[in-house]
Amino acid sequence: MRAVSLLLGLALVAALIPKVVAEPLLLSGEVRAEDKQHFVAPMTDDWRVELQWLMPEGQIAEPGEIVAVFDGAAIQGKIDAEEVALKRARETLQQQETQQAELVLESEYALKREVLLLKKAAIDAAIPSQFLSSYEYESFQVAKKEAESKVAKAKDALKQARLTRDVTLRKQTIAIDRSLENLAFEEERLASMSVRAERAGPVLYGKHPWTGERVFVGMSAQPTWLIAEIPSLNDLYIEAWLHEVDIDRVRLGQEAILTFDSRLDLRLPAKLDHIATQPQKRSEWGVGLYYRIKFSLLEQPELELLPGMGARVELLEDSGK
DSSP states (O other): OHHHHHHHHHHHHHHHSOOOOOOOEEEEEEEEESSEEEEEOOOOSSSOEEEEEEOOTTOEEOTTOEEEEEOOHHHHHHHHHHHHHHHHHHHHHHHHHHHHHHHHHHHHHHHHHHHHHHHHHHHHHTSOGGGSOHHHHHHHHHHHHHHHHHHHHHHHHHHHHHHHHHHHHHHHHHHHHHHHHHHHHHHHHHHHTEEEOSSOEEOEEOBOTTTOOBOOTTOEEOTTOEEEEEEOSSSEEEEEEEEGGGGGGOOTTOEEEEEETTEEEEEEEEEEEEEOSSOEEOGGGOSOEEEEEEEEESSOOSSOOOTTOEEEEEEOOOTTO
């Protein structure tokens, strides 16, 4: 009897204790696009670059329009210096062309003079010995050999003058080509400081990777930081981040209810499509780790969804767990 009374007492106590109902899992989400054009801070000689201008967020950019402009003052300075160097190199080339042409012309005249002297010496040397004294005859023969030697030297001098001309002008031409390449490279870098849209769509600002705040004109960004993006309005999904302590409360295919900031009265069904395999740090949220998860809508919404719209995600209890 005492055992029966004890069991009845325990059952009564259990009936009086209220059942603990798990709180619904609520997350903050954001509409994202699978396909988008990213605008990142360009590479520069410095470890950071200033954002000088940015198209207003939400404005529709057309293909070819400038979306962001970064500080290119240092690059413009290099372009100015390279243009001065190019002008000086071209002037030097003109001077060298004139100087080398004169040297070659002098060598050509010198060769012609020695050829004429050789002809004269050859005429004298051709006089028969019976008409000259031995001394005169030998002198004419020596003079002819000396003239032949001078002609050979003049030919070598002309050949060397032409070679020097060609090498000098070639070196200076190479210097000009190198200057042109440097100028084209710097002009291309300067052009990259103004990034343009490749597609039509709304401009969405990126976030600072350390603080999480939206980018703004005047900020200094490091290369490859996301400054803005133009998403496609097709293949939209809802992205949310789940703390590691709650990862056991979700599964693929789990249903959820979405409520968007622009229509708090509208509740739309969604399905969990993706759960990241590895958590990530979100420095702006503290020291915890978060899993990236994605939801898709189960029906066509009455409102137009745009990337960047905020949504509340209410995960429904998974009856299958």
